Amino acid sequence: MCAKRLRKGTKLNQVNLSDAKDRIIKIKMLEGMAQSTINQYNIVFNDLIKFFGEEKLNVSVDLNNARDFVDWLLHEKSDEKSRFKQVAKKGVKPSSANNYLQKLRAAFNILIRKEILNENVFSQIKNSKFQKKKVEVLTVEEVKRIFDAFNKSYYVNLDLMYSYIPC
Template identity: 50%
Template sequence: MSANKRKSRRTGTRTSSNQLTIDEGLKIVTQVKTLEGLSEGTIQLYRIVFNDLKVFFGNDKLLNEIDLNDARSFFSWQLHEKVLHDNSNIRQIKNQGVQASSANTYLIKLRAAFNLLFKEGLLETNVFAEIKNIKFQKKKIKTLSIEEIKRILNAFDQTYYSQYRSYVLLYTLFDSMGRIQEVLHLTESDIDFERRAITFQKTKNKCFRIVPISKKTCQMLQTLIMENMERRFLFTTIK
């Protein structure tokens, strides 16, 4: 095959990419990212940001029609005009605009998505690669004091199973510094009572992590296991 024919074929592939809709782009991205083993939480972020593209540009906008000015306008909308909790029947006040940190997260996902589609020959360029992360002043995170933590723990009536379970859950979170989903997915086999350690299997990066826990946490987890009896997860609901 001659160089001219090869060039013509590549050009033809790029031209057909002009018909790539937002929904089609999302389908390709989620398929590839799922095969790469990304977590459901990460895949959901791609769904959110592609849905935002549809909200801002409309259903008829084609991905290859989005230029640099469009991309900048999209993130200006994210920061200042996007309505949060628009479908909520509970919230009376609809917040407008996302935090800069959230906008940067969406930008990272769009860069990755458009880069994938570009490498697949479905886009002419990755316009979001031209946009830099938004700089913002990071705020100091306010943490609970020891006395505040004690008041929260003392509020539970441990004579009730449901409240005892919540008490142990919260105590385990504080002691292990684990993420909520990591702790909720704990099973009896994840607890090493002899070495007083927890193995987190359900982690964000899909790599197990072993953390030490106190003697008191071990004792409470043992009691909870006796209460659960033959249930897979430690923090389960008894009906």
């Protein structure tokens, strides 16, 4: 991958999203990040570019733009590449939006250190809250009823399985 060079005389804060993506991915590769993490940065920046447009300057992304992007992620983003079109829905899960925010905060912090940006608008956005699904487990009595339903003459070690069930 060949990184784009800025023309002589171009101000650093005039870097567009596509250039920022190239810089961040190059930095992450040099830091020895795992390929899966680099792929995640690639996906995040591709979605940023899809939302804002490739030529959007980093400095022109303000807090309201960042909030609009997160709102788009949660409610409108659709996956055209999904193999399961009938179950595809608009928007990503809140946990995925939080992963996007994590990557964007880290990327924009790097751009601040490289003096490309003055502030990180994504650090001002809180993670999306969501309810974790409670896992329902079987009671001891329900497990015993399942084991009692087995054909005891066919399952030789059924008594051994009973010894693992707490009384």
